[in-house]
Structure formats: C-alpha cells, structure tokens
Amino acid sequence: MTGRRTAQVLLALGGMFAWAVQFALIYGATSTLCGRGWADATLLAIGVVPFAILSTTLVTLVAAAILLIVSFREERRWRDQPSSTADAFLSQTGVLINGLSLIAILWNGVPAFILPACA
Amino acid sequence: MDFETTLTRLRGRIDPVLRCGGGLLWAFPLAGCSGVQSALDPAGGDAWDLYWLTIVMTVGATLIFVFVTALLLYAVFAPPERRAWLGTRRTIVYGGLAFPIVTLSLLLPYGLIVMRDVDAPQPGALQIEVIGEQYWWRVRYPAEGEQAEFSTANELVIPIGRPITVSVTAADVIHSFWIPNFGGKIDMIPGRINRFNFTAERPGIYRGICAEFCGAQHARMAFDVMALEPAEFDAWRRTQAQPAPEPAIPFLARGRDLFRSGGCGSCHVVRGTEANGQLGPDLTHVGSRRTIGAGQFPNNVGTLAGWIANVQQIKPGAKMPSYGSLTGEDLRAIAGYLESLK
Numbered sequence: 001m002t003g004r005r006t007a008q009v010l011l012a013l014g015g016m017f018a019w020a021v022q023f024a025l026i027y028g029a030t031s032t033l034c035g036r037g038w039a040d041a042t043l044l045a046i047g048v049v050p051f052a053i054l055s056t057t058l059v060t061l062v063a064a065a066i067l068l069i070v071s072f073r074e075e076r077r078w079r080d081q082p083s084s085t086a087d088a089f090l091s092q093t094g095v096l097i098n099g100l101s102l103i104a105i106l107w108n109g110v111p112a113f114i115l116p117a118c119a
Numbered sequence: 120m121d122f123e124t125t126l127t128r129l130r131g132r133i134d135p136v137l138r139c140g141g142g143l144l145w146a147f148p149l150a151g152c153s154g155v156q157s158a159l160d161p162a163g164g165d166a167w168d169l170y171w172l173t174i175v176m177t178v179g180a181t182l183i184f185v186f187v188t189a190l191l192l193y194a195v196f197a198p199p200e201r202r203a204w205l206g207t208r209r210t211i212v213y214g215g216l217a218f219p220i221v222t223l224s225l226l227l228p229y230g231l232i233v234m235r236d237v238d239a240p241q242p243g244a245l246q247i248e249v250i251g252e253q254y255w256w257r258v259r260y261p262a263e264g265e266q267a268e269f270s271t272a273n274e275l276v277i278p279i280g281r282p283i284t285v286s287v288t289a290a291d292v293i294h295s296f297w298i299p300n301f302g303g304k305i306d307m308i309p310g311r312i313n314r315f316n317f318t319a320e321r322p323g324i325y326r327g328i329c330a331e332f333c334g335a336q337h338a339r340m341a342f343d344v345m346a347l348e349p350a351e352f353d354a355w356r357r358t359q360a361q362p363a364p365e366p367a368i369p370f371l372a373r374g375r376d377l378f379r380s381g382g383c384g385s386c387h388v389v390r391g392t393e394a395n396g397q398l399g400p401d402l403t404h405v406g407s408r409r410t411i412g413a414g415q416f417p418n419n420v421g422t423l424a425g426w427i428a429n430v431q432q433i434k435p436g437a438k439m440p441s442y443g444s445l446t447g448e449d450l451r452a453i454a455g456y457l458e459s460l461k
Binding site: 103107110111114115116119 | 220223224227228231232234235
C-alpha cells in the first residue's frame with residue numbers, strides 16, 4: 001500500500017479510533033475514580049468524574065470533527081473524478097465513519113449530564 | 120384435482136386453526152398483563168416509569184420492524200421502475216442514517232432519565248432489611264421511633280404512599296430480589312448490601328420472586344408482598360413486635376410442648392418462648408402469614424402439617440428435615456400451635 005493510500009485508510013478509520021479512545025478512557029476513569037471513592041471530589045467546581053468524562057469527550061469530539069472536515073474535503077475532491085473508484089470509495093467511507101463516530105462520541109458523553117456519578 | 124381446488128381446500132382447513140390459534144396467541148400474553156406478579160400491572164411510580172419505557176421501546180421497535188419489512192418486500196416484489204427510489208442517495212441518507220440517529224438520540228436521554236429517576240432514595244423512607252437464604256427470605260424491620268424491631272420471613276408488608284428502602288444481602292449464594300409490580304430487580308450478594316427504593320401506590324397483594332438461579336429450589340423461592348393502608352400497616356407492625364401468644368387451649372399447649380421437645384427451637388425463633396434458633400425462619404407470628412414454604416402453599420393447619428412431615432419431598436434440598444415419624448395427633452397439635460401464632 002502506498003503512503004497516500006495508507007493516509008486515506010487512516011483518515012477513513014480515524015473517527016473510530018477517537019471513539020475507541022474516548023470509550024476506553026471514560027470507562028477506565030469512571031471505574032478507577034469511583035473505585036477509589038472519589039465520587040464527591042471536585043475539579044474546577046465540577047465533580048471529578050463528570051470532569052474526566054466531559055474533558056475526554058470534548059477532546060475526542062474535536063478530533064473526530066477535524067477528521068470529518070478533512071474527509072468532506074477529500075470526498076469533494078474525488079467526487080467528480082469517476083476514473084478513481086478506490087479514492088472516491090475511501091473518501092465517502094471516511095465521511096460516513098467519521099460522522100457516525102462523532103455522533104457515537106456525543107452519545108457516550110450524554111450520561112455525564114443526566115446520571116449521578118458512581119450511583 | 121387442480122392446484123386452485125387443492126389450495127381452496129387447504130385454506131378451508133387451515134383458517135379455523137389459525138383463527139383459534141390467533142385467539143390463543145392473544146390470550147396468552149394478555150393473561151400475563153395483570154395479576155400479583157406482573158411488570159405489566161404497575162403498582163408504584165417507578166414501576167410505571169419502567170412500564171412506559173417498555174411500551175415505547177416495544178411499540179416503536181415493532182413499528183420500525185414492520186415498516187422495514189414492508190420496504191424489504193416492496194424492494195423484492197415491486198417493478199424496478201417503482202422501487203428505484205429506494206436506492207437513491209436521499210432515501211439512504213434520510214431513512215438509513217438520519218432516522219436512526221434522531222430516534223436513538225431521543226431514546227438515549229429518555230432511557231437515562233428513567234434510569235436516574237427510578238430507584239432513587241427518598242428521605243423518611245421506611246427501612247426494611249431482607250436477606251436471601253437457600254430457599255427463603257429473612258425479613259427484618261429495624262426499630263423506628265417507638266416501634267420495636269422484629270423479624271419475619273417470606274413476606275414483605277409495606278404501607279402505601281410512603282417511600283420504602285429495602286436493603287438486601289444474601290447469607291449463602293447470590294440471589295436476586297424482584298417484585299415485578301414495583302419495579303426493577305436487585306441482586307443480593309453475600310457480603311454486600313444493595314438497596315432498592317420504591318413507593319407502593321395501590322393497596323393489594325403482590326408476589327416477589329428470586330430472579331437469580333440460586334440452587335435446586337430456586338423456582339420455589341417466592342414471597343408475598345402486602346401493601347396496606349398506613350393505619351393497617353401500623354397495626355400489623357405493633358402486632359408483629361409482640362411476643363408469641365400463649366396457647367389458648369390444651370391441645371395447642373401440647374403442640375407447643377412437642378415443638379419444644381422436638382428441638383424445633385434450635386433452628387427457629389418463637390419470641391416469648393425459649394425457642395431462639397437462627398437457622399430457619401422466625402415463627403413468632405407464622406400463623407398470620409398468607410403462605411408457607413416461601414410462597415408455596417396457603418397457610419393453614421393442613422399445609423403446615425404436610426410441610427412438617429414431608430418438607431424434603433416438597434422442597435428437596437431445604438435445610439429442614441422431614442418429620443415423618445410424628446404421629447398424626449402430634450403433627451396436628453404442632454401444626455395447630457403454629458397456626459395459632461397470629
């Protein structure tokens with residue numbers, strides 16, 4: 001695989017990596033913090049558990065949004081070049097996967113706004 | 120015989136079966152909608168929240184399933200020029216992406232809000248402790264104000280309109296405490312105390328069960344739940360806190376003496392007597408309970424006698440041995456004495 005193709009594949013799958021990182025970090029942080037009895041600890045005036053979830057969500061959300069914007073540009077670039085089927089497919093896949101990953105990251109962060117920490 | 124005739128005959132035979140079967144198909148699930156042990160007959164606020172979540176999810180999922188199946192059939196059987204719109208980019212984006220994203224984005228916070236609101240601890244809740252044991256329930260009402268503490272077994276009596284907090288644990292293996300009419304189930308884990316919060320809104324008799332396989336007699340581990348008006352509950356609580364009444368007639372006194380000489384008191388408590396065993400259920404007011412054997416039989420002299428004589432045939436694996444060697448007269452006396460402990 002050429003360097004360009006590798007970059008295209010990584011771009012197409014990037015959102016899923018961001019989602020996986022968010023998933024692992026928020027579950028890991030919540031389990032560790034709750035297990036150590038830090039349910040009521042605060043950081044910058046909000047609970048340390050919601051803080052961990054929200055900060056992780058925000059960072060991965062920005063990452064997924066940047067990947068989505070780049071994917072859109074790539075998709076527009078290859079849209080009108082029917083001779084390059086693989087490029088068009090990868091760019092469309094990138095838009096779809098990065099868009100869905102963005103939504104999945106948002107969904108993962110929603111419980112922090114509704115459920116009490118460590119309940 | 121041509122194909123049409125065969126088909127007509129076949130339909131003539133199948134239709135009545137389908138009509139009858141269809142009726143049964145509806146009758147079976149509807150029969151489970153109400154009753155003393157049904158999550159589809161909520162008797163408390165939390166149970167209503169869970170009920171509506173179930174209805175929304177089930178009805179929504181069914182409608183979507185039917186719609187998608189109809190589209191699938193349309194895609195297979197419709198003429199190509201009429202089904203072409205199914206494959207357009209717009210259909211895929213709106214139907215395949217936007218619709219599920221919007222639906223799930225609405226369902227997720229709804230489910231989380233229900234999860235947050237049910238089973239929430241309330242101030243001033245009545246505290247009850249329940250310990251799961253193979254294969255029965257030890258129930259303890261801690262002292263509250265002037266009300267003394269006491270223990271009972273295999274029954275949960277609660278007042279309506281007042282929040283209840285049930286603290287649960289287990290003495291041997293993992294059990295699970297579930298009263299379908301009042302909400303979700305909660306695990307009973309040895310060495311750990313879990314809490315279940317609810318408020319009963321409707322007086323009545325309900326049934327709780329063990330919802331985690333706990334051994335050979337798991338299916339015979341149930342309990343009664345009596346939701347009473349507050350005044351009735353207070354009267355019940357005062358009675359339960361009293362020691363056992365003295366036998367009213369000599370026949371019952373003979374039962375008490377046999378209970379004592381037979382060693383029953385080494386496993387059972389009868390407050391007010393020297394029976395102070397802790398292995399089995401507290402029998403101080405066993406006569407006032409609706410059922411015996413953890414919800415297995417109605418409580419009367421006959422079932423009590425049968426239980427004492429034959430427990431290992433009725434509930435093999437229970438810790439109580441069968442006392443089949445008792446004479447009929449002795450058995451009746453012991454059962455009569457227990458039945459008199461109101």
